[in-house]
Amino acid sequence: MLDIQQQNGEAPHKIMSRKRTRSRSEENINTKIQPLMMSYCQPAPFSDDxxxxxxxxxxxxxxxxxxxxxxxxxxxxxxxxxxxxxxxxxxxxxxxxxxxxxxxxxxxxxxxxxxxxxxxxxxxxxxxxxxxxxxxxxxxxxxxxxxxxxxxxxxxxxxxxxxxxxxxxxxxxxxxxxxxxxxxxxxxxxxxxxxxxxxxxxxxxxIVARIVRDYDIYIRRNLQRGYSAKELNISYLKEKKYKFQNKMHELKDKSKRVIDSIGERRDDLINKWEEKSKELVENFKLLFEPAKLRTIFSESRDKLLKALTPPGSPTESASTSSEDVEEEIDEPPRKLRRIY
CATH class of the missing domain: 3.40.50.620 (HUPs)
Structure with a gap:
């Protein structure tokens, strides 16, 4: 190392300082210039290779x-x-x-x-x-x-x-x-x-035992992937049965995906439905409270009495006592008397 430094005519500390002042861009360029080493693997040879x-x-x-x-x-x-x-x-x-x-x-x-x-x-x-x-x-x-x-x-x-x-x-x-x-x-x-x-x-x-145990699942999977009944060594009826099962599973998966896609909206819909149902019940209860029922009953009775009792004819004296009025109200109408 010393011989190389002396040949270049530079002091050792100057060479070190030159290395320290090397820019990062130069290092990156040198790194990129180096060729990439590709790994290469081969399969094992046969004994006659x-x-x-x-x-x-x-x-x-x-x-x-x-x-x-x-x-x-x-x-x-x-x-x-x-x-x-x-x-x-x-x-x-x-x-x-x-x-x-x-x-x-x-x-x-x-x-x-x-x-x-x-x-x-x-x-x-x-x-x-x-x-x-x-x-x-x-x-x-x-x-x-x-x-x-x-x-x-x-x-x-x-x-x-x-x-x-x-x-x-x-x-x-x-x-x-x-x-x-x-x-x-x-x-x-x-x-x-x-x-x-x-x-x-x-x-x-x-592994073979697992395949035998899940035989139906693997048959349906291979039918779905395009294998024929002949290739899978199954009858025509079994082929139709497995294809029908595949369709049912597809429908189940689609339904599940639709439900999952709703996500959190399911909870919102349920909460809104509960709120609306509670509001409807409360309104229905308000219609049939005891005070309301009494008011409705009294209003209906007054209307009925007015319909059955027409206003009386005017008397000779303009000032009719309240007692006479009460007697007239208590008496049934003339028309009703005639009927009786």
Whole structure:
């Protein structure tokens, strides 16, 4: 650093001050000039691809690796670990198992074997995904370095040597075959078995059980998405039934959306309706209070008496006593007397 400063003919403190006075805009320009680094990821190769063949040929399998060497990171080459299975409906339980295998030792090359349809249908039963779908599901898992198609059910010496496998990773549950109760037994005896742990509550069987349990829901959903009754293997009547149920659910959803769109206005409408109803009741009660009823009754009686009693004829004397008037009022009208 000193030689560079002396060649430039500047003192060290002047160079430092020059760096401090650098404008922020210049730093931004320099940052923009730097090219952007793009990340690039590839799926794992199949065992017969060039990259996998080259990795296998470069492996010196004559150098045997013990468990202690692999665990302590003292292996002279990458440790080749093999995991196998059906990997049907590839899920997080599969990914977790492969991650355990990949992280068991430092510097691991993970090979994953996937059985074909013919072998699985014979040994385990029908799968949901076909073999090509299962191969490609595993191929795109980040922990996998190589995918071996048509994986065997048992692991012979020839198979282990051909693929230069140091350890086999699998859960520690015994898996039987026609010749043995546990196909991983010989590997355990040789110290070549690497146990992994299953994720509780997550398995292909659990996923299939959920689909069977909610069968009607998934049928209706797929019909709504355009699948035909033939593709879903259901009858014409069932198709119409499920379509009718879809229509009913659509109506329910629309009604719910309308109600939700009203929002707070519902409360306002209810409050206004209650206020109006209370006002109507109060007005109705006011019409029939006791005082009002007495007033209405007396007014009606006076009108009735006036209608029945016409005004009397004028008398000879202009000054008629009140007693005479009362007597005349008490007497019934002449016309009524004649009637009686």
């Amino acid at each position: 060039e990259a996998a063949v080259r990795a296998r040929e470069e492996c010196d399998y004559t150098q045997k690796i013990t468990y202690e060497q692999a665990l302590n990171g003292e292996a002279p080459r990458p440790v080749r670990v093999y995991a196998d299975g059906a990997y049907d409906l590839f899920h997080q339980g599969h990914a977790r198992q492969l991650r355990q295998a990949k992280n068991a030792f430092p510097n691991i090359y993970l090979i994953v074997g996937v059985c074909n349809d013919e072998l699985l249908h014979k040994m385990k039963g029908r799968t949901v995904m076909d073999e090509d779908e299962r191969y490609n599901s595993v191929k795109h898992c980040r922990y996998v370095d190589e995918v071996l198609r048509n994986a065997p059910w048992e692991h012979s010496e020839e198979f282990l040597t051909e693929n230069k496998i140091d350890f086999v990773a699998h859960d520690d549950i015994p898996y039987s075959s026609e010749t043995t109760d546990d196909i991983y037994g010989p590997l355990k005896a040789k110290g070549m078995f690497l146990p992994t742990t299953r994720t509780e509550g997550v398995s292909t069987s659990d």
